[in-house]
Amino acid sequence: MLCPVERADAARNRARILEAAARLFATAGAPNVTMDDIARAAGVGRGTLYRRYPDRASIALALLDEHERALQEELLRGAPPLGPGAPPAERLAAFYSAMVRLLEDHAHLVLGAETGRSRFETGAYGFWRAHVRSLLTAAGLPDPDALVEPLLAPLAPEVYGFQRTDRGLTPRQIASALAGLAAGVLGGNGGGRPPS
Amino acid sequence: MLCPVERADAARNRARILEAAARLFATAGAPNVTMDDIARAAGVGRGTLYRRYPDRASIALALLDEHERALQEELLRGAPPLGPGAPPAERLAAFYSAMVRLLEDHAHLVLGAETGRSRFETGAYGFWRAHVRSLLTAAGLPDPDALVEPLLAPLAPEVYGFQRTDRGLTPRQIASALAGLAAGVLGGNGGGRPPS
DNA sequence: CGGCGAAGTGGACACGGTGTCCATATAATC
DNA sequence: GATTATATGGACACCGTGTCCACTTCGCCG
Structure with missing residues (x-):
């Protein structure tokens, strides 16, 4: 393993995801927001999103x-x-x-x-x-x-x-x-x- | 309208659905039971099931x-x-x-x-x-x-x-x-x- | 500075459940 | 027994989820 810490792009995307999720949750209401929505709003792919947060609950939890x-x-x-x-x-x-x-x-x-x-x-x-x-x-x-x-x-x-x-x-x-x-x-x- | 009351077959199917749903809920646990399961166990089609009970909650409610x-x-x-x-x-x-x-x-x-x-x-x-x-x-x-x-x-x-x-x-x-x-x-x- | 390995990325894919729709069958009235 | 409204049931399309893998990017080391 060459990178014991979180990579720079990973950190950037994590921040993006949380920011986008917060915005969407606030405007549309949490239950109406799909994983797709969050991924698209954050400008990342589905795989990236699921890698860290397997479901909506874990995103809200992080927030x-x-x-x-x-x-x-x-x-x-x-x-x-x-x-x-x-x-x-x-x-x-x-x-x-x-x-x-x-x-x-x-x-x-x-x-x-x-x-x-x-x-x-x-x-x-x-x-x-x-x-x-x-x-x-x-x-x-x-x-x-x-x-x-x-x-x-x-x-x-x-x-x-x-x-x-x-x-x-x-x-x-x-x-x-x-x-x-x-x-x-x-x-x-x-x-x-x-x-x- | 010729039949102001519930038709005989409708009543029979209602009973079947409730009985089947009760059995399935008890054995498999309510969240794990799909509408399909209930319809199949009751021996009725999906349309028939949805006609009366739009979702699981209403079935459980009836029970x-x-x-x-x-x-x-x-x-x-x-x-x-x-x-x-x-x-x-x-x-x-x-x-x-x-x-x-x-x-x-x-x-x-x-x-x-x-x-x-x-x-x-x-x-x-x-x-x-x-x-x-x-x-x-x-x-x-x-x-x-x-x-x-x-x-x-x-x-x-x-x-x-x-x-x-x-x-x-x-x-x-x-x-x-x-x-x-x-x-x-x-x-x-x-x-x-x-x-x- | 260039290459190497590993982690990260993103979109395509398959799956499962939901809810709708309509041609058909059936019950109740005449 | 004919008629008509109602009930039936399965086929269908849609949506969200979660997975998977070929590709990209990063960070280190020679």
């Missing part, structure tokens, strides 16, 4: 990667309530709020790409899962493993998209409802309930 | 219909805690429990058929939604519209399937966790929390 990593960093080492230090209920609410922002900003990317089962198989999902699970454990809840997925399920792109588009909810409303959920499950008090 | 209707009946007029009479938190927990049973019994049907966005467009979803929303309203929660989807999201077939298969959870565990969720959100007390 989302940087944004998700930033949030992950904040969860691990950022300031409270997102980062360590705050009580679990508040951290969960902050996490929900941050995820709502992420979904709102990149809905077009994430929709139809991370959809269905493939969502669970991404590294990002594993991270969110571990984070929420640690919050549940810290709060002393029984059987945190069984509560993680129900708490993460509202963040599925399809659910968020349905609430926003079909139900006409605002990001504020959604984040607020999720904060209530977090308080109800993790906080001792009935956080989401009206003071009675 | 699930009766089971869902039974549960809907119970929710409306059955005995507490599933039917009217019990406090909202207990009714929601009972609903979760019944849905877990439904998912467990018909996972093969529902998986890959009601998947993704199409789930929200079924009449059944609208019913579950209205039910949960009424429970939220009865409990006096603010903005029930924003809480409905998060509470229904854990029942998405993909989520349930992931918990059962990949995570190795039992139906009991899942139902129990959801009961805790119901208690935390709707019940004043921390139902899912350990007594402190």
Whole structure:
């Protein structure tokens, strides 16, 4: 092997592909974009495209990667309530709020790409899962493993998209409802309930 | 028009299609079954199949219909805690429990058929939604519209399937966790929390 | 600077599924 | 039993996917 690193043209094409895919996803909607479209828009052949990204999901994943990593960093080492230090209920609410922002900003990317089962198989999902699970454990809840997925399920792109588009909810409303959920499950008090 | 009702052969073929589809879905898994397969197994032509069911989802929907209707009946007029009479938190927990049973019994049907966005467009979803929303309203929660989807999201077939298969959870565990969720959100007390 | 090997490229190809269409067959009415 | 609307079923074209391989380009080394 003479070239241990990525070749210059390969890097150039990778950038082209990602740029073109981002543009197409944003304008036409992810599910309506075919591999052909992306290859043509990027000015590369089909073979080149498939070499790196076997399907649409992996392209969207690459596009989302940087944004998700930033949030992950904040969860691990950022300031409270997102980062360590705050009580679990508040951290969960902050996490929900941050995820709502992420979904709102990149809905077009994430929709139809991370959809269905493939969502669970991404590294990002594993991270969110571990984070929420640690919050549940810290709060002393029984059987945190069984509560993680129900708490993460509202963040599925399809659910968020349905609430926003079909139900006409605002990001504020959604984040607020999720904060209530977090308080109800993790906080001792009935956080989401009206003071009675 | 001479035949205002469904013709005899049409009814017969409808039954054949549903029976064949149920068999195929159960053995091969819904996503792996093509329209061709169903038509051939049912002994009808493609045109006949497409006439009634434009896609797999509508077939699965027809198959699930009766089971869902039974549960809907119970929710409306059955005995507490599933039917009217019990406090909202207990009714929601009972609903979760019944849905877990439904998912467990018909996972093969529902998986890959009601998947993704199409789930929200079924009449059944609208019913579950209205039910949960009424429970939220009865409990006096603010903005029930924003809480409905998060509470229904854990029942998405993909989520349930992931918990059962990949995570190795039992139906009991899942139902129990959801009961805790119901208690935390709707019940004043921390139902899912350990007594402190 | 020229050639060499390996990685990268791109388009042609075959496959499979979907959805449509229409000539034919069949059931229900008269 | 004739008639007419409806149902049937298979043939057809279309589209997207994923693979494959002959060719090109890159990077190194003599």
